[in-house]
Amino acid sequence: DGGITQSPKYLFRKEGQNVTLSCEQNLNHDAMYWYRQDPGQGLRLIYYSQIVNDFQKGDIAEGYSVSREKKESFPLTVTSAQKNPTAFYLCASSISPNTEAFFGQGTRLTVV
Amino acid sequence: GENVEQHPSTLSVQEGDSAVIKCTYSDSASNYFPWYKQELGKGPQLIIDIRSNVGEKKDQRIAVTLNKTAKHFSLHITETQPEDSAVYFCAAFRGNYQLIWGAGTKLIIKP
Numbered sequence: 152d153g154g155i156t157q158s159p160k161y162l163f164r165k166e167g168q169n170v171t172l173s174c175e176q177n178l179n180h181d182a183m184y185w186y187r188q189d190p191g192q193g194l195r196l197i198y199y200s201q202i203v204n205d206f207q208k209g210d211i212a213e214g215y216s217v218s219r220e221k222k223e224s225f226p227l228t229v230t231s232a233q234k235n236p237t238a239f240y241l242c243a244s245s246i247s248p249n250t251e252a253f254f255g256q257g258t259r260l261t262v263v
Numbered sequence: 264g265e266n267v268e269q270h271p272s273t274l275s276v277q278e279g280d281s282a283v284i285k286c287t288y289s290d291s292a293s294n295y296f297p298w299y300k301q302e303l304g305k306g307p308q309l310i311i312d313i314r315s316n317v318g319e320k321k322d323q324r325i326a327v328t329l330n331k332t333a334k335h336f337s338l339h340i341t342e343t344q345p346e347d348s349a350v351y352f353c354a355a356f357r358g359n360y361q362l363i364w365g366a367g368t369k370l371i372i373k374p
Contacts, residue, residue, distance in 0.1 A: 193367055196361055249356045251309045
């Protein structure tokens, strides 16, 4: 089945630790995105990648890092520099930014 | 930069009635306006979209209208059903690979 897979679904980490969220797609899409979702708010763009080995900061990139070594994979690292990392993280992919975006099921990160 | 406002934040309608959600955008250069539905604990899914060269688009019970002059677009759901209960997001494409999202509308269908 074609789609986009995020793992894990739930993640608990201690304050000060880095954590990496996985995102894999088999849709052959060039563009991939990471969003953060907080209660009562829309999706906010963290990072996006248009092509392998290239990525750009979104509106809230501080405290996050990404890599795009393969077309299928776009992992997100939440670093200890992120002041308020507890949130629901969504990964998406699309052929281009003004076409349908396909989302994963999300990862709920809780920092304790 | 682009800003998208979405209203209402919560909408409760009787099953079988219609629901309307409205969004306004600020950047007149925006040219693509999708609507996504998000069910609890899942990622959003596209339900309908419209481009700036079209004023209205329909897909069965769902329709979207766009008023470029007033810079607003609306989602219309007719004959609502229990499975329509979800959070709905509008968005506007401003270029530079960025969609700008509204804050979402929680739609509640009362039996």
